[in-house]
Amino acid sequence: MTLAIDVQRLTRRFGAFVAVDAISVQVKTGEVFGFLGANGAGKTTAIKMLIGLLEPTEGSAQVAGYDVRTQSEEVRRRIGYMSQRFSLYDDLTVRENIQLYGGIYGLTDDEISTRGAELVGGLHLDGAHDALVGTLPLGWKQKLAFSVALLHRPLVVFLDEPTGGVDPVTRRQFWEMIYAAAARGTTVFVTTHYMDEAEYCDRLSIMVDGRIAAMGTPAELKAEFGAPTIDEVFVRLARPAAMAGGV
Amino acid sequence: MRALRFLLRKEYLQIFRDKTLLRMLFLIPVVQLLVLSNAATFEVRQSRLFVVDRDRSTMSRGAIDRLVASGRFERTAASVSIAAADAAMRERRVEMIVVIPEGFERGIVRDHRATVQLLLNAEDGSAAGVSQAYARQILSRYAADLGGSLTPPIVPGGAHAEAAPGRARGVLDVRTRGLFNAELNYKHYMVPGILIQLLTIIGTLLTAMNIVREKEAGTLEQLNVTPVSRPVFIAAKLIPLWTLAMLVLAIGLFIGWIAFGVPMRGSLLLVFFGGAIYLVVALGIGLWISTVVETQQQAMFVTFALLMIYLLMSGLFTPVNSMPPWAQVVADANPMRHEIELMRAVMLKGAGLADVARHLVVMAVSGVLVLTIAVRQYHKRSA
The missing domain is CATH 3.40.1710.10 (abc type-2 transporter like domain)
Structure with a gap:
């Protein structure tokens, strides 16, 4: 299997502070990879380096076969990204948002209309095609944002806490969408705070203070730490760090 | 180029959906021109x-x-x-x-x-x-x-001096006649200046605020993850705001003509040409501001601090000739001053392209300079 993401000793410093400390991660194509960590552990900083929003200080990273330092435009063409903050345009309609992102990624008019129709149908948003996105409920917005991030059929999609603030039913639907994307061959790199979601991942890593403290399948991690749940694994790893930090 | 088309469409859709913005764009020139042109005068009465x-x-x-x-x-x-x-x-x-x-x-x-x-x-x-x-x-x-x-x-200043005895023998009758603005109508003189000041504020502030709003909303980050190139993104931002500002210029000129009878002795086309070049500078400054601030509040603050200097060094309220030499040098590099002088020259004096060529050159050079700096400042990836 080829690697969708290959990170070697990637480091990011802000002055004296080391936000990401020489992490190494390999994600295989079609995998759903959970990137866990407490708040401030360095997850978002790491993702920002992988999607070309932040310059790495040291180390290397290849995403979709291209170097994020020297070939960031090639990387951008092949990835999708959904940030913590909802990032579609509230003052544009569902259709207009789809057209905009389709156009940006160079889809033809036909592709935009067929994929757009599929997308809207898949989300059961048919009646809301011409509604302003700002008027949709949060759960629908999140699902729409995810679908739009997949519109150009990226090889890798990065999801930074995609299910923050949505209800359990929507979260479940969201994960069904993630599996569907992975089944089509898209690699999913997802961060989350919900440990039940972590159990759904093929593999995951847990980041503590800028380092990767553990990595493996959920079953492997639970066996390694002798814990019944990922939640338990997470707490055991994260607690010493929190206590050392005086929290 | 295809991306540019879609981005432009998005910008125009957003602008025309923002009713408050549109209302302000039409109301501000009307109110400012009517109020300021009447109030801002060098005349002393009573x-x-x-x-x-x-x-x-x-x-x-x-x-x-x-x-x-x-x-x-x-x-x-x-x-x-x-x-x-x-x-x-x-x-x-x-x-x-x-x-x-x-x-x-x-x-x-x-x-x-x-x-x-x-x-x-x-x-x-x-x-x-x-x-x-x-x-x-x-x-x-x-x-x-x-x-x-x-x-x-x-x-x-209230100090006293001995009354000097009169020296003049003959009676000298000096008669002055103002050329080009024969009635010394201050409104005709002020309207073009106020209009340019207005255009600068609208152009610079709208650009800065528009981009910073996307920064705050997180949509800018989303765009930075896409393959949209810097020039395309910047063109998509500047072109709609530029057309909007040109529209404000047209409205302002119309009001000046209807309400104050400001003449158009030169070519209207030249006035718009000058405005078109000047706006590149105004919008470029807005773009630059958007790259150095993080919030709309900061954008507003920086814009006004900058515009204040700009405005006072433009000769709109204080004549450049009475500034100290160093300030005259600064004022001479101020594109706003050149645009105001161009407008006054073309509208009141009927100046032609050759007469205002120097103003156009200074503005074009500043435009290229400001845009270059702003584009270099704008990064998709932060260091």
């Missing part, structure tokens, strides 16, 4: 006058009457005591003191010359200068009518 008439003759009373009849001065107090006049000026009850010494009438009748002393509060130097010039003109004309000449020594 200066309060303290009369110290020590001659108390028909001629001295005639001189005072002339001053008052002009409408420029209002006689608010009179006394024979200089001390009383001084006190009045110190308490800011009067702006000018006119002292007519004893022997004024005798001097005119016998020697055809006499002396009048004017004392002005020069705290506001330009207003004092204007009052002084009016008073001098009115009194000289009066003296000429009587067949004499008059020497009004000017003493600024």
Whole structure:
């Protein structure tokens, strides 16, 4: 299997502070990879380096076969990204948002209309095609944002806490969408705070203070730490760090 | 290029959906032009006058009457005591003191010359200068009518000086005629300037705010993850705002013409051409601001701090000629000044392309410079 993401000793410093400390991660194509960590552990900083929003200080990273330092435009063409903050345009309609992102990624008019129709149908948003996105409920917005991030059929999609603030039913639907994307061959790199979601991942890593403290399948991690749940694994790893930090 | 088309469409959709923005874009030029053009004037009317008439003759009373009849001065107090006049000026009850010494009438009748002393509060130097010039003109004309000449020594700031004896023998009648704005209509002079100031604020602030709003909303980050290139992104931001500002220019010119009868002696096309180039500078500055700030509040603050300097160094409210040499150098590099001068020259004087070529060149150079700096500052990836 080829690697969708290959990170070697990637480091990011802000002055004296080391936000990401020489992490190494390999994600295989079609995998759903959970990137866990407490708040401030360095997850978002790491993702920002992988999607070309932040310059790495040291180390290397290849995403979709291209170097994020020297070939960031090639990387951008092949990835999708959904940030913590909802990032579609509230003052544009569902259709207009789809057209905009389709156009940006160079889809033809036909592709935009067929994929757009599929997308809207898949989300059961048919009646809301011409509604302003700002008027949709949060759960629908999140699902729409995810679908739009997949519109150009990226090889890798990065999801930074995609299910923050949505209800359990929507979260479940969201994960069904993630599996569907992975089944089509898209690699999913997802961060989350919900440990039940972590159990759904093929593999995951847990980041503590800028380092990767553990990595493996959920079953492997639970066996390694002798814990019944990922939640338990997470707490055991994260607690010493929190206590050392005086929290 | 395909991406540009979609991005442009998005920007126009957003602009035309923002009803508040549109209302402001049409209302601000109307209100500002109507209010400011009437208020912003260098003219001085109804200066309060303290009369110290020590001659108390028909001629001295005639001189005072002339001053008052002009409408420029209002006689608010009179006394024979200089001390009383001084006190009045110190308490800011009067702006000018006119002292007519004893022997004024005798001097005119016998020697055809006499002396009048004017004392002005020069705290506001330009207003004092204007009052002084009016008073001098009115009194000289009066003296000429009587067949004499008059020497009004000017003493600024309430200090005293001995009245200098008149030196002029003959009577010199200087007649001035303002060319190009023959009626010295201040509105015709102010409207183009105010319009450009308005255009600068709208252009710079809208650009800065528009981009920073996307920064705050997180949509800018989303766009930075896409393959959209820097030039395409910037073009998609600037082109719609540029057309909007051009529309405001057209509205402003129309209001100037309808409400104030501001003439268009030169080519309308040249006015728009100048505006088009100038707007690149204004929008470029907005773009630059958006790259150095994080929130709309900061954008607003930086924009206004910058525009204030810009505005005061533009010659709109204070003539560039009266600035110190270093400030004149700065003002000469100020594109806003060049645009205001271009507008005034083309509209009031009928200047052609060759006459304003220098202004166009300075603006074009600043435009290229500002845009280059701003584009280099804008990064998809932060270091």
